[in-house]
Amino acid sequence: MESESIDKESRISSFLEIAVGASGVTAIECLQATSWKLDEAILLFFAVNEADATAPPSYSALAENANSRPDQNLVTGGQDGGYEVCVPPHAKDLFYNDASTTDTSHDILASLYRPPFHVMFNGSFEKAKDAALAQDKWLLVNLQSTKEFSSLMLNRDTWGNEAVSQIISVNFIFWQEYDDTSEGRKVCSFYNMDSIPAVLVIDPITGQKICSWCGMINPQPLGEVFASYVYHCILVAN
Structure with a gap:
């Protein structure tokens, strides 16, 4: 099962690299x-x-490979050497979210990777910083990319972890944004973040970045870092 999961994650990453x-x-x-x-x-x-x-030029080889299989039903020969793509009706349902044909497995999958709305601050970066200051908490920022599967893994494995979520809800204001939005680009530029996804702990008083991580971060070590960091801050405050 583990090797199958790794293979699927590899295909997802390859898909995101190609399908801009x-x-x-x-x-x-x-x-x-x-x-x-x-x-x-x-x-x-x-x-x-x-x-x-x-098919776009960069995908012509993929189209030819798909068209060469006898059991292939997505690609057929088109005019002028092109390819006509035949989309199965059930596949369209996945994109158009037809309520009458919604796939239960698709709903379950979407729920696994959805953002952690239960701990997220809803508002701009500046408002999140103001909220952290008002509540005497640290500001925790997660910059994500729609092109990186590790962003989804953070949602599923790390932010979805009960222990991590508990630490965040008590001690942090959590703000998540994509790097290709105006807010996301502004924060990436200000903190010089060139590798996404990224996680930052920010002092809401000064706006200073206290620490940061890039890429996928497993829940256990991150939870331990958060817990020890919070404990240290409590000792200093007392």
Whole structure:
């Protein structure tokens, strides 16, 4: 099971590198709809998102490989040497969220990777900093990328961890944003964050970055760091 999980994560990462603009959840949906066939999933992404009738040049090799299989039903020969992508109806349902055909497994999957709304601050970065200052808490910032699967893993494994969530809710104001939004770009630039996802602990009084991590951070070590950090601050305050 572990090797299968690693293989799927590798395909998700490859999908995000190729399908520019796709989110991690979209990558999972496309791969699930095509039985985790990377080439077909990429073609499906462009078809559902109303791409050109012919596959883009960089995907021509993938289209040819998919078209060469007898049991392949996504790609057929098109005019002028192009390819017409036939999208299965059930695959469209994943994107258009038809209530009458919503896949239960898709709902479960989406719930696994959704942002940690139960501990997130809803507002701008400046308002989050003001809230942290008013409540005498540290500001915890998570900058995410729709192109990095590790962002989804943080949501699922780290922020979804009960112990980590408890520490955050008691001691931090937690603010999460994507790096390609105006707010996200501003924070990335101010704190010189060039590797995403990133996690920062910020002093709300001075706005100074106290510490930071990049990439996927497993819940146990992060929880231990948070716990020891909070304990140290309590000792200093007393």
